[in-house]
Amino acid sequence: xxxAASSSxxxxxxxxxxxxxxxxxxxxxxxxxxxxxxxxxxxxxQKEMSANEFIKIHAAYSTxxxxxxxxxxxxxxxxxxxxxxxxxxxxxxSSEPMGSMSRFSGNFTTRNWETDQCW
Amino acid sequence: MAEPAYTVAxxxxxxxxxxxxxxxxEIAIGIDIGTSQCSIAFWNGSExxxxxxxxxxxxxxxxxTFKDEVPAGGVSTQLSHEHEMLSGAAIFNMKRLIGRVDTDxxxxxxxxxxxxxxxxxxxxxxxxxxxxxxxxxxxxPEEVLAIFLxxxxxxxxxxxxxxxxxxxxxxxxxxxxxxxxxxxxxxAMAGLHVLRLMPEPTAVALLYAQQQxxxxxxxxxxxxxxxxxxxxxxxxxxxxxVSATAGGVSQIKALSGSAIGGEDLLQNMxxxxxxxxxxxxxxxxxxxxxxxxxxxxxxxxxxxxxxxETSVQINVDLGNxxxxxxxxxxxxxxxxxxxxxxxxxxxxxxxxxxxxxEIEDLNDVILVGGCSYIPKVRNLVQSTCKKVELYExxxxxxxxxxxxxxxGAVTSGIxxxxxxxxxxxxxxTPLGIGIRANGNNFVPIIPRNTTMPARKDLVFxxxxxxxSEALIIVYEGEGEKVEENHLLGYFKITGxxxxxxxxxxxxxxxxxxxxSVLRVLVGVIMPGNPHPVIPxxxxxxxxxDDGHGWCAEALNRAYGSTLDLETVQPKKM
Numbered sequence: 001x002x003x004a005a006s007s008s009x010x011x012x013x014x015x016x017x018x019x020x021x022x023x024x025x026x027x028x029x030x031x032x033x034x035x036x037x038x039x040x041x042x043x044x045x046q047k048e049m050s051a052n053e054f055i056k057i058h059a060a061y062s063t064x065x066x067x068x069x070x071x072x073x074x075x076x077x078x079x080x081x082x083x084x085x086x087x088x089x090x091x092x093x094s095s096e097p098m099g100s101m102s103r104f105s106g107n108f109t110t111r112n113w114e115t116d117q118c119w
Numbered sequence: 120m121a122e123p124a125y126t127v128a129x130x131x132x133x134x135x136x137x138x139x140x141x142x143x144x145e146i147a148i149g150i151d152i153g154t155s156q157c158s159i160a161f162w163n164g165s166e167x168x169x170x171x172x173x174x175x176x177x178x179x180x181x182x183x184t185f186k187d188e189v190p191a192g193g194v195s196t197q198l199s200h201e202h203e204m205l206s207g208a209a210i211f212n213m214k215r216l217i218g219r220v221d222t223d224x225x226x227x228x229x230x231x232x233x234x235x236x237x238x239x240x241x242x243x244x245x246x247x248x249x250x251x252x253x254x255x256x257x258x259x260p261e262e263v264l265a266i267f268l269x270x271x272x273x274x275x276x277x278x279x280x281x282x283x284x285x286x287x288x289x290x291x292x293x294x295x296x297x298x299x300x301x302x303x304x305x306x307a308m309a310g311l312h313v314l315r316l317m318p319e320p321t322a323v324a325l326l327y328a329q330q331q332x333x334x335x336x337x338x339x340x341x342x343x344x345x346x347x348x349x350x351x352x353x354x355x356x357x358x359x360x361v362s363a364t365a366g367g368v369s370q371i372k373a374l375s376g377s378a379i380g381g382e383d384l385l386q387n388m389x390x391x392x393x394x395x396x397x398x399x400x401x402x403x404x405x406x407x408x409x410x411x412x413x414x415x416x417x418x419x420x421x422x423x424x425x426x427x428e429t430s431v432q433i434n435v436d437l438g439n440x441x442x443x444x445x446x447x448x449x450x451x452x453x454x455x456x457x458x459x460x461x462x463x464x465x466x467x468x469x470x471x472x473x474x475x476x477e478i479e480d481l482n483d484v485i486l487v488g489g490c491s492y493i494p495k496v497r498n499l500v501q502s503t504c505k506k507v508e509l510y511e512x513x514x515x516x517x518x519x520x521x522x523x524x525x526x527g528a529v530t531s532g533i534x535x536x537x538x539x540x541x542x543x544x545x546x547x548t549p550l551g552i553g554i555r556a557n558g559n560n561f562v563p564i565i566p567r568n569t570t571m572p573a574r575k576d577l578v579f580x581x582x583x584x585x586x587s588e589a590l591i592i593v594y595e596g597e598g599e600k601v602e603e604n605h606l607l608g609y610f611k612i613t614g615x616x617x618x619x620x621x622x623x624x625x626x627x628x629x630x631x632x633x634x635s636v637l638r639v640l641v642g643v644i645m646p647g648n649p650h651p652v653i654p655x656x657x658x659x660x661x662x663x664d665d666g667h668g669w670c671a672e673a674l675n676r677a678y679g680s681t682l683d684l685e686t687v688q689p690k691k692m
Binding site for chain 2: 024027028031032034035038039040041047048051054055058062
């Protein structure tokens with residue numbers, strides 16, 4: 001469970017790297033995690049969980065590997081860390097890539113319609 | 120749980136879940152069905168090996184001959200191909216036609232083929248037929264591919280002495296998801312289960328990743344990330360990818376592709392040699408078909424010769440008193456095809472731009488496909504990428520099928536003690552996927568070049584007061600208007616509670632798993648209630664059938680904007 005990050009952990013935690021990591025370390029961490037978490041490399045019964053995991057890892061990677069996005073993220077992260085944790089939601093900085101729909105796919109029963117029309 | 124979960128699975132899914140009884144995992148084989156040529160390869164335990172037919176060929180012509188009752192493909196019977204092409208009995212180039220409706224320009228361009236391709240331009244599948252005993256025998260691209268796949272499968276089963284079921288197929292980047300269902304259909308008709316459909320240049324990228332990995336093992340390479348451009352141009356399609364490779368992981372950064380290829384070069388050249396050929400041959404009589412085929416064969420030979428010679432003399436008697444006698448230079452060939460070559464260059468430029476890669480950062484430029492032997496194509500790739508040297512060590516005609524075979528072994532869970540299968544391809548979406556909203560606008564939800572698996576959502580709302588239903592029409596493509604994109608399917612959201620327009624939050628979420636299966640989830644949220652007010656709809660797409668061009672038009676005419684949605688700007692994160 002290399003990147004079993006909780007929803008409030010930072011993107012650095014998701015990739016398991018220090019805040020000071022350089023570009024090459026970010027890429028190396030992403031590849032290392034992809035080799036263990038990508039749905040193509042996990043057992044059949046873990047594909048869905050691993051897809052969620054990989055989406056988080058890729059989201060972290062795409063923010064941190066872009067110098068401009070990373071700078072913005074670092075500034076926001078710094079601001080949040082200075083505030084008392086209890087009074088402020090850090091959801092905008094969480095590693096959860098999904099907005100409201102994760103509620104649908106996670107906690108609520110969905111009706112799944114498949115079709116054979118294209119046959 | 121208040122709501123029961125309903126699952127209505129299609130027959131594609133049930134056949135996919137079959138387990139083999141063997142304790143050893145079945146290794147999926149790789150198949151490259153090209154517009155003009157095809158090949159099949161497998162992982163032999165230590166490396167990728169291409170399977171040869173009885174004539175000792177690794178690369179075979181993709182065509183099927185209809186004569187008498189039994190159609191036969193080019194895997195086993197090739198010698199008579201040209202003769203049968205003259206008689207209108209040989210059907211080929213089906214990869215250009217599969218999953219296309221008769222309003223598609225690519226279908227219209229196929230009318231110079233020496234068999235029947237007819238259109239009535241209403242958005243249904245074209246009428247395709249072979250001339251058998253002086254009568255038209257209709258067929259479909261799916262049927263032709265299936266006949267061909269059956270032969271490939273039989274050949275592989277004979278040589279590998281085991282049944283073949285799972286396959287990895289390479290596909291053009293520009294194929295819509297609807298076209299992919301047609302490919303899967305052809306495979307199912309041939310008794311094959313598609314494990315993965317892989318865009319052609321990404322299969323080449325995987326082969327490249329393996330070569331890089333091997334050179335690291337042999338201490339030849341540095342092991343640092345390498346950025347490569349892969350340009351693949353065959354008879355029917357031209358595809359480009361930019362990949363970043365290190366440690367056996369090939370991250371696809373961007374894809375671009377178009378239905379242009381050697382067939383266009385050939386058609387332009389035929390028109391150049393005989394400007395009135397289309398009207399001369401439009402009656403599709405026996406003699407006309409023969410003349411079309413003779414012109415095609417002569418033109419093809421001339422283009423091949425122009426790869427090594429600077430000019431070529433064409434002398435061909437087309438019958439009916441028609442003769443072509445002309446000297447054609449390489450410059451002339453390049454001039455009549457200038458637009459095709461320009462498009463190729465723009466595909467590379469676009470791909471580099473989408474990948475956010477500068478030309479100076481490119482480590483390797485890889486050129487593959489049948490058209491890679493054309494000097495103009497080589498020059499174009501070299502000059503666009505500002506690289507004098509092209510990557511060596513990849514066979515241009517065997518690269519895609521070898522990559523597919525590697526992917527087959529990797530996704531079948533095969534381990535190699537020497538680490539030659541410690542590989543992973545991280546794919547991206549070749550086209551944007553979204554829905555119709557704000558009139559007839561296409562609003563992408565998952566943009567193109569998004570890493571897969573992917574899940575993204577966007578909030579929409581109603582356009583009328585007390586609107587109780589909304590039509591979700593899913594499209595794939597890059598056009599701003601829906602009619603410029605491929606229709607994938609549609610379904611209705613019903614039971615939206617009465618409320619002023621703009622109040623309900625209709626959340627449309629698109630989910631693509633690592634095998635590229637697309638699901639759309641739609642939930643409705645009302646202010647003050649965090650829970651969806653009606654059960655969330657989850658639908659697997661595509662759902663449309665062959666009349667989809669017709670169907671999109673009918674939908675627009677019947678509904679216009681009455682069941683429309685408006686996008687709400689996503690909340691700032």
